[in-house]
Amino acid sequence: MKVILDLCVVPLGVGLSVSSHVAACERVIREAGLKSQLHAYGTNIEGDWDEVMAAVKRCHEVVHAMGAPRITTSIRLGTRTDREQSMEDKISSVERALGEDASAPRS
Numbered sequence: 001m002k003v004i005l006d007l008c009v010v011p012l013g014v015g016l017s018v019s020s021h022v023a024a025c026e027r028v029i030r031e032a033g034l035k036s037q038l039h040a041y042g043t044n045i046e047g048d049w050d051e052v053m054a055a056v057k058r059c060h061e062v063v064h065a066m067g068a069p070r071i072t073t074s075i076r077l078g079t080r081t082d083r084e085q086s087m088e089d090k091i092s093s094v095e096r097a098l099g100e101d102a103s104a105p106r107s
Helices: 019-031 049-065 087-103
Strands: 002-012 035-039 042-048 070-078
Touching: 002 019, 002 049, 019 035, 019 042, 019 049, 042 049, 049 070
Parallel strands: none
Antiparallel strands: 002 042, 002 070, 035 042
């Protein structure tokens, strides 16, 4: 099953800066060959359910190995069975709706 997942991994007990931990997790996702898009508060990931979940687990393993005693992770995900959908499809759909809004008469 294909999944689109929004991942936010936050190491605790490592100080104020977590960019090296985030970068390590990003490397895990890229090394897994998954399609991803980094954003200000996490990463969108697209791929096979098992491969994506394995990468999430690996992110935790790597960040713990870097010395983080605790990690809190937020995940939002979606799956579809009616058709294939990519991250780009979802964004394009909203952008089209925004374009339609711009051409709609205003009262």
